[in-house]
Every structure is written in C-alpha cells, then in structure tokens.
Amino acid sequence: MTVSRRAWIGRIAGLAAAALLAWGPPQSAAQAQGSDLLIFAAASLKTAFDAVNAQWQKETGKKATISYAASSALAKQIEQGAPAQMFVSADLDWMDYLAGKNLIKPDTRSNLLGNRIVLIAPKDKAQPIDIRAGFDLAKLLGDGRLSMANVDSVPAGKYGKAALEKLGVWPSVSAKLAQAENVRAALLLVSRGEAPAGIVYQTDAAADPSVAIIGTFPEDAHPPVIYPIALTASASNPDAAAFLAYIRSAKAKPIFEAQGFTVLSRGQS
Numbered sequence: 638m639t640v641s642r643r644a645w646i647g648r649i650a651g652l653a654a655a656a657l658l659a660w661g662p663p664q665s666a667a668q669a670q671g672s673d674l675l676i677f678a679a680a681s682l683k684t685a686f687d688a689v690n691a692q693w694q695k696e697t698g699k700k701a702t703i704s705y706a707a708s709s710a711l712a713k714q715i716e717q718g719a720p721a722q723m724f725v726s727a728d729l730d731w732m733d734y735l736a737g738k739n740l741i742k743p744d745t746r747s748n749l750l751g752n753r754i755v756l757i758a759p760k761d762k763a764q765p766i767d768i769r770a771g772f773d774l775a776k777l778l779g780d781g782r783l784s785m786a787n788v789d790s791v792p793a794g795k796y797g798k799a800a801l802e803k804l805g806v807w808p809s810v811s812a813k814l815a816q817a818e819n820v821r822a823a824l825l826l827v828s829r830g831e832a833p834a835g836i837v838y839q840t841d842a843a844a845d846p847s848v849a850i851i852g853t854f855p856e857d858a859h860p861p862v863i864y865p866i867a868l869t870a871s872a873s874n875p876d877a878a879a880f881l882a883y884i885r886s887a888k889a890k891p892i893f894e895a896q897g898f899t900v901l902s903r904g905q906s
Contacts (some may be wrong), residue, residue, distance in 0.1 A: 666832030674701040674876045675720055677711040679727035680819040681752070681793065684844045685896040686725075689889045693880060696888075701880055707720065707819040709790040715740055715869060722877035725749065725866045726819075727838075728792035732865040739870060745881060746867035751899035753839045753862060754796050756852040759830050763849035768804070775809040777834055782815040783847075784826040792862075793820035797836035800858040824848065839861065840897040863901070 653751045678686050693698040704711070708726040712734055715721055724741065726732045729748075735741050756768060766777060774783070786794035794816065801807040817823040819900040820837050828847040835848075842850045866884065868877055883889060885902045893900050 647875055660905060674699070674722055674874050674880065676701050676723045676725070676880070677715060677719070677721040678703055678705055679708045679711070679792065680705045680821045681841050682725060682726055682864070683745065683821065685840070685893050685898060688892045689884060692888070692892065693883050699876055701876075705821075707786065707791040710818070712738050720871065721869050722872040722874050723866065723881060724862055726792070727862070727864055728795065729865055731792070732867060741867040741869055742872065743867070745878075746865060747885070748863050748901045749860055749866040749885065750864040750893055751854070751901055752792065752864070752897070754800060754836055754854045754859065755839045755842055755850045756807060756826070756834055756854070757827050757837055757842050757848045758834050760847055760849045760852050762833070763851050766852045768796050768852040768854055770804050772804065772806060774801070774806050774834070775813065778810065778813055778847045779833065781833040783810050784815045784823045784832035785817060786820045786823045787816045788814070788836040791822070793836070793838060796859045796862055799860060800854045803858040843897050
C-alpha cells in the first residue's frame with residue numbers, strides 16, 4: 638500500500654527525533670554556554686569520536702562535549718554564534734562555507750578522514766545488489782522509499798544523489814525518497830524497517846547491527862567523501878588545540894580505522 642506524503646513526513650519527523658535520542662541531540666548555543674570544550678561534529682562521526690573522547694579523558698583527565706548533527710546544521714549554528722571550539726564536517730563544502738566567512742582558523746585545517754557510501758537494507762531482508770550504471774534500484778524499492786539524508790544540504794545526501802545521477806538511476810527514484818535531517822536518522826529509518834533501502838556511510842552501517850550493506854557505490858560515481866577538521870575562529874580554550882592534536886595522533890588512528898574510516902591526517906605518537 639502506498640504511503641501518503643503527509644504520513645511519510647510524520648514518520649520521518651518521529652524517526653529523526655528517535656535518532657536524536659539514540660545518538661545524542663545537537664546542542665544549541667545557549668545550551669553549550671557552560672561547556673569548556675564544545676566540539677561540533679558530523680553525525681556520522683559519533684561512534685568513533687565518542688571512543689576517541691573517552692580514551693582522551695582516560696589519558697588526560699579532560700573531556701570534550703561533542704554535539705552531533707548534520708554538517709549543514711552545525712555550520713549554520715557556528716555562523717550564528719554557537720561557542721564551538723572545533724568543527725568536523727562530513728564534506729569540504731561546509732568547511733569552505735565557514736572558511737569563506739572567516740569563522741575557522743585556516744592554519745588548523747586539515748583533511749582528517751575518508752569514507753564510502755553504501756546501500757543498506759534491513760538485515761533480515763538483505764539481498765546483495767550490483768551497483769553499476771542503470772541498476773534497477775526502483776525495482777528493489779517496490780512501493781517503499783529510499784532513505785537518504787537531505788539531498789540538498791546534508792553531505793551524505795549530496796554524495797548519494799551525485800552517485801545516483803552519475804549512474805543514471807536518479808530519475809527513477811527521485812520521487813521515492815524519504816529524506817532525513819541527518820545520516821543517522823536515515824540509518825534508523827532502515828534499521829526500523831520503515832524503508833526497504835537507504836544510502837548511508839559504510840561506517841554508519843557498521844554501527845547498527847539491524848542493517849546490512851547490500852552494495853557499495855563506486856568511488857568514481859561521486860566526489861570523494863572527506864571529513865575536514867579545524868578550530869573555529871573563536872576557539873580560545875587551550876584544550877581545543879590539545880584535543881585536535883590527539884584526534885590527529887597515532888593514538889586515535891586505530892579507533893577510526895576500527896569503525897571503517899580511512900585516516901588521511903598524518904599523526905604522531
């Protein structure tokens with residue numbers, strides 16, 4: 638049975654709220670005022686960054702407060718004056734956006750991680766599919782919808798749309814999307830069986846045992862998935878530079894690799 642657009646909007650809103658409860662809500666500038674070290678990071682980094690933060694706290698006795706959401710939402714909050722000391726984006730565009738407004742410290746910027754985008758399905762219904770030019774994604778969806786992060790602003794959604802366009806599949810599925818406010822909310826839509834398939838990062842799929850990867854998109858079908866990191870222009874806490882160095886260090890590298898990220902920054906022990 639076809640689900641109405643209004644019903645889908647309601648479902649997505651509910652699942653987005655559930656995702657925020659599961660993965661941790663983004664903090665507003667007002668909420669964050671009491672935090673000594675506030676980090677803004679793309680939602681897809683939560684599992685890895687929480688582990689790095691816990692290890693840093695164990696070694697140093699210091700702890701960062703990390704707020705996770707779509708890179709687009711976080712960049713806009715920084716633009717509006719949120720007191721984040723560091724920003725980690727899931728694409729170059731939103732870091733460039735802040736750089737263009739002189740809201741980051743350019744000498745602290747580097748490309749930290751790489752990732753891949755994948756097609757997922759609920760684990761109990763997962764059937765491998767060959768992702769190539771013209772593959773029949775519409776048939777896989779049937780009467781269901783394709784779960785994606787917002788394709789106009791959220792990096793995971795933008796990468797996914799670019800790949801579908803390059804492979805010639807976009808026209809057949811563009812009217813069958815269930816767009817979420819961030820990639821973890823898109824993941825949850827599939828995890829709960831509300832969508833038969835979704836496009837997320839491979840690291841997100843690895844973080845949820847209820848989904849399975851059924852195909853990986855060719856790397857040449859979309860811009861490289863790169864996570865840049867930088868201190869914000871207003872960063873003044875000395876712990877921010879120390880945490881940035883730790884994130885880039887050899888100590889953090891195994892944590893990122895265990896989650897499926899490719900480490901791009903050269904770290905030191």
